[in-house]
Amino acid sequence: xxxxxxxxxxxxxxxxxxxxxxxxxxxxxxxxxxxxxxxxxxxxxxxxxxxxxxxxxxxxxxxxxxxxxxxxxxxxxxxxxxxxxxxxxxxxxxxxxxxxxxxxxxxxxxxxxxxxxxxxxxxxxxxxxxxxxxxxxxxxxxxxxxxxxxxxxxxxxxxxxxxxxxxxxxxxxxxxxxxxxxxxxxxxxxxxxxxxxxxxxxxxxxxxxxxxxxxxxxxxxxxxxxxxxxxxxxxxxxxxxxxxxxxxxxxxxxxxxxxxxxxxxxxxxxxxxxxxxxxxxxxxxxxxxxxxxxxxxxxxxxxxxxxxxxxxxxxxxxxxxxxxxxxxxxxxxxxxxxxxxxxxxxxxxxxxxxxxxxxxxxxxxxxxxxxxxxxxxxxxxxxxxxxxxxxxxxxxxxxxxxxxxxx
Amino acid sequence: xxxxxxxxxxxxxxxxxxxxxxxxxxxxxxxxxxxxxxxxxxxxxxxxxxxxxxxxxxxxxxxxxxxxxxxxxxxxxxxxxxxxxxxxxxxxxxxxxxxxxxxxxxxxxxxxxxxxxxxxxxxxxxxxxxxxxxxxxxxxxxxxxxxxxxxxxxxxxxxxxxxxxxxxxxxxxxxxxxxxxxxxxxxxxxxxxxxxxxxxxxxxxxxxxxxxxxxxxxxxxxxxxxxxxxxxxxxxxxxxxxxxxxxxxxxxxxxxxxxxxxxxxxxxxxxxxxxxxxxxxxxxxxxxxxxxxxxxxxxxxxxxxxxxxxxxxxxxxxx
Numbered sequence: 001x002x003x004x005x006x007x008x009x010x011x012x013x014x015x016x017x018x019x020x021x022x023x024x025x026x027x028x029x030x031x032x033x034x035x036x037x038x039x040x041x042x043x044x045x046x047x048x049x050x051x052x053x054x055x056x057x058x059x060x061x062x063x064x065x066x067x068x069x070x071x072x073x074x075x076x077x078x079x080x081x082x083x084x085x086x087x088x089x090x091x092x093x094x095x096x097x098x099x100x101x102x103x104x105x106x107x108x109x110x111x112x113x114x115x116x117x118x119x120x121x122x123x124x125x126x127x128x129x130x131x132x133x134x135x136x137x138x139x140x141x142x143x144x145x146x147x148x149x150x151x152x153x154x155x156x157x158x159x160x161x162x163x164x165x166x167x168x169x170x171x172x173x174x175x176x177x178x179x180x181x182x183x184x185x186x187x188x189x190x191x192x193x194x195x196x197x198x199x200x201x202x203x204x205x206x207x208x209x210x211x212x213x214x215x216x217x218x219x220x221x222x223x224x225x226x227x228x229x230x231x232x233x234x235x236x237x238x239x240x241x242x243x244x245x246x247x248x249x250x251x252x253x254x255x256x257x258x259x260x261x262x263x264x265x266x267x268x269x270x271x272x273x274x275x276x277x278x279x280x281x282x283x284x285x286x287x288x289x290x291x292x293x294x295x296x297x298x299x300x301x302x303x304x305x306x307x308x309x310x311x312x313x314x315x316x317x318x319x320x321x322x323x324x325x326x327x328x329x330x331x332x333x334x335x336x337x338x339x340x341x342x343x344x345x346x347x348x349x350x351x352x353x354x355x356x357x358x359x360x361x362x363x364x365x366x367x368x369x370x371x372x373x374x375x376x377x378x379x380x381x382x383x384x385x386x387x388x389x390x391x392x393x394x395x396x397x398x399x400x401x402x403x404x405x406x407x
Numbered sequence: 408x409x410x411x412x413x414x415x416x417x418x419x420x421x422x423x424x425x426x427x428x429x430x431x432x433x434x435x436x437x438x439x440x441x442x443x444x445x446x447x448x449x450x451x452x453x454x455x456x457x458x459x460x461x462x463x464x465x466x467x468x469x470x471x472x473x474x475x476x477x478x479x480x481x482x483x484x485x486x487x488x489x490x491x492x493x494x495x496x497x498x499x500x501x502x503x504x505x506x507x508x509x510x511x512x513x514x515x516x517x518x519x520x521x522x523x524x525x526x527x528x529x530x531x532x533x534x535x536x537x538x539x540x541x542x543x544x545x546x547x548x549x550x551x552x553x554x555x556x557x558x559x560x561x562x563x564x565x566x567x568x569x570x571x572x573x574x575x576x577x578x579x580x581x582x583x584x585x586x587x588x589x590x591x592x593x594x595x596x597x598x599x600x601x602x603x604x605x606x607x608x609x610x611x612x613x614x615x616x617x618x619x620x621x622x623x624x625x626x627x628x629x630x631x632x633x634x635x636x637x638x639x640x641x642x643x644x645x646x647x648x649x650x651x652x653x654x655x656x657x658x659x660x661x662x663x664x665x666x667x668x669x670x671x672x673x674x675x676x677x678x679x680x681x682x683x684x685x686x687x688x689x690x691x692x693x694x695x696x697x698x699x700x701x702x703x704x705x706x707x708x709x710x711x712x713x714x715x716x717x718x719x720x721x722x723x724x725x726x
Binding site: 072074081085090110113114128132133134173178 | 546
């Protein structure tokens with residue numbers, strides 16, 4: 001009798017494990033599908049879907065299809081932890097990605113670290129996510145303190161660009177403070193005097209008092225940091241309306257690079273620089289092809305978020321292909337973590353290889369993309385179009401500097 | 408006496424049975440959330456339900472507790488079982504000047520003042536970087552190894568957190584139960600029904616309200632301390648946001664204002680409803696959540712527990 005039972009159990013065991021291998025590979029992705037950040041969740045959903053469909057149409061990963069489970073965290077930290085927990089323990093996903101907001105990503109990273117599930121961060125930029133020694137957490141995109149690297153390179157290497165003085169205006173969120181702090185540190189290291197250091201709350205309606213104050217210091221360049229698009233637009237508008245005439249306006253943050261920036265500001269957007277962690281290299285035919293493909297499918301042009309989401313799925317698919325999956329959840333997750341450590345590939349976002357290194361502000365990164373610093377670029381608005389101008393290898397057009405003085 | 412003792416014993420039995428019998432960690436997680444919201448709902452209910460002082464700023468007290476606990480742990484190495492009560496104590500201390508200021512105002516003015524206080528606390532948390540780490544926030548990466556009854560406490564598992572949340576919830580409900588039968592509770596009901604009359608019969612209304620706020624703050628602060636240890640990351644948006652203050656109001660209202668069991672019932676319903684509809688409808692779940700709230704408020708203005716109490720034959724008022 002005991003023999004019978006054990007043989008039945010063994011058969012069931014074999015059946016279960018083989019069927020587990022034939023089933024789709026589950027990837028968990030907490031995103032804000034409702035609430036204030038819902039438009040971003042939608043961007044990622046589109047990008048994930050497109051990558052998944054392409055990979056599955058090409059035969060999947062070693063014959064298994066990919067399945068992406070998106071769970072709504074409403075941009076709430078507590079909910080992000082809850083859905084991460086649910087995806088890992090209930091849905092038994094093999095690997096996680098997503099997050100969108102830094103606070104939510106920190107919670108997801110913390111849960112993934114505890115539950116020993118690999119997590120590939122695709123957008124959140126807080127340095128803390130990859131500087132706490134979490135060996136289960138990987139990040140493809142640059143950290144906040146890397147954003148101003150292209151600007152740093154520009155003032156160092158472009159003839160005559162080193163400013164005599166600078167004004168830095170940034171929002172008081174994690175994003176704004178990280179980048180504002182990094183910019184100030186870079187400037188001070190180059191002996192540039194920071195004549196104005198102004199923080200503002202997100203969604204400020206009137207920047208005129210701030211800009212009056214900034215104008216009195218007569219800065220040589222004005223550096224603006226905004227996490228919100230409306231702030232990026234109003235900062236620029238009010239600075240120009242108050243008659244600031246620095247040699248350059250440089251914006252940091254997604255808001256300075258979106259179409260709304262040009263359409264709402266019109267001629268005021270002309271020659272404003274946008275220094276981002278990623279603006280794509282349009283000289284690359286692969287990037288162009290991706291843009292066209294995405295536009296053909298969704299009738300919108302992809303930006304940072306879509307590219308990040310799309311690339312994340314390809315990075316995971318690559319790691320899953322190399323990992324030996326056995327059907328045992330814990331062993332498979334560990335195998336995927338090991339495979340991610342050996343990642344060395346190029347996506348639409350750029351080259352990716354995870355490593356441990358020290359960031360520009362001294363953060364000790366774990367599993368942060370080692371190519372991140374080189375992915376920072378400066379672009380400039382020209383006639384309603386944002387064109388890459390620095391570094392030279394990525395330049396689409398010649399840059400205008402200093403800003404021509406208007407009469 | 409047995410009528411009240413029986414459900415209490417039953418509740419404790421359930422609380423002990425859940426972590427012992429259920430291995431599903433997500434289910435335990437949801438139970439922990441329910442218990443945490445029970446504490447917060449009860450904290451709000453003490454002031455809002457019994458004294459009728461509607462606060463839209465309880466997140467401020469929660470935040471003080473969360474920050475105190477996490478800072479004491481990260482900078483001072485103070486263990487959770489000391490940090491959480493101290494978080495409550497810090498919130499209670501902070502609440503006294505707030506109460507002395509805000510209780511000069513009544514009705515909607517008081518509610519607006521509490522809203523402002525919460526915003527001030529959030530701004531302080533954002534800008535007092537040397538203490539609060541500003542928008543970067545604090546993250547706990549590891550909890551200390553602890554042996555309890557000869558067993559290593561597994562911080563990666565749910566049972567220790569379940570036990571902590573259960574103790575806090577029991578403390579919160581016992582406090583509410585004690586308050587209902589105390590002299591202070593009677594004062595509060597008098598204040599809620601007619602503050603001028605209460606003053607006329609010689610109740611020191613400001614003092615009664617300040618003491619109650621401190622009690623409420625103590626519970627909310629402990630809830631915040633628990634949040635810090637369970638979710639391990641504290642930043643101004645997460646612990647001092649207006650959304651959190653609102654959730655506390657919802658739980659107390661849906662459960663039943665001025666009742667002892669209300670916050671528990673409110674937390675069970677709202678957490679369960681939120682999880683169930685989010686599971687079914689990825690995009691539209693908030694509509695159903697809102698609808699549920701509207702139906703409760705329309706058809707059970709006294710709250711779910713309040714309605715159940717009324718429908719139970721022989722039930723006394725309150726409860």
